[in-house]
Amino acid sequence: MLLLAAAFLVAFVLLLYMVSPLISPKPLALPGAHVVVTGGSSGIGKCIAIECYKQGAFITLVARNEDKLLQAKKEIEMHSINDKQVVLCISVDVSQDYNQVENVIKQAQEKLGPVDMLVNCAGMAVSGKFEDLEVSTFERLMSINYLGSVYPSRAVITTMKERRVGRIVFVSSQAGQLGLFGFTAYSASKFAIRGLAEALQMEVKPYNVYITVAYPPDTDTPGFAEENRTKVVTMGLFRTIALFYLGSFDSIVRRCMMQREKSENADKTA
Secondary structure (H helix, E strand, C coil): CHHHHHHHHHHHHHHHHHHHHHHCCCCCCCCCCEEEEECCCCHHHHHHHHHHHHCCCEEEEEECCHHHHHHHHHHHHCCCCCCCCCEEEEECCCCCCHHHHHHHHHHHHHHHCCCCEEEECCCCCCCECHHHCCHHHHHHHHHHHHHHHHHHHHHHHHHHHHHCCEEEEEECCHHHCCCCCCEHHHHHHHHHHHHHHHHHHHHHHHHCEEEEEECCCCCCCHHHHHHHCCCCCCHHHHHHHHHHHHHHHHHHHHHHHHHHHHHHHHHHHC
8 A cells, every 4th residue: 555655655755747748837938038126235135137138028126225226336337248138226115114115117118118027125124032133123134034025025016916017036944944043033034935936836827927945055145254253153053953953854754765676676586
């Protein structure tokens, strides 16, 4: 009975693998596409903007610091592939006022056309033990990391559904997959993004709008440098333990795979 169930599971996985190219969305053509990147003045957001610009996209950078935005604009423009490309900068806090975010998205669409892809990179991290963090820190991280992704996504989703095309990317974190010591406020805000993305994908998939969630590890960015200022001394140890915890799952999968292969080989020789 167990062998039959395992065989059925393997067959199902193989079937999904074979049909996935047929049901997966086509890659978004970036040449001429309008890509909005929040948190685009530095770090991961700026790097994504550069890569999209290299492929011919039109970019709208959204961030709070106007000076950093202008500096990022100059860096991105160095990678243009044609003289028609544009980098638009908009200074706004995407986590504070939805109406304001909606208005700046409308401005961007009036200048560069409908948004084809939104990349939600705006965010921050603060670490510390649960009882040592101020309650306001939990509120601030949920506002910036969660609502700072909800507001821009809400502002573009209607047009994407009407056009039957669109991509929304949420940048979560490894701390959005596994709760880590010292990141009670940060992990919660990143887990919230995962729940939002999974539920939203169910709603918009029939409209050819697709959601992606990225779970980057520690990355050398200005935000990561700021995070390091608040880390407790032993946090690295606990994060290492968490990695071993995750690794144990890989070990379980490998053992199950080896046992299945032994069983299959035994059946063949029987």
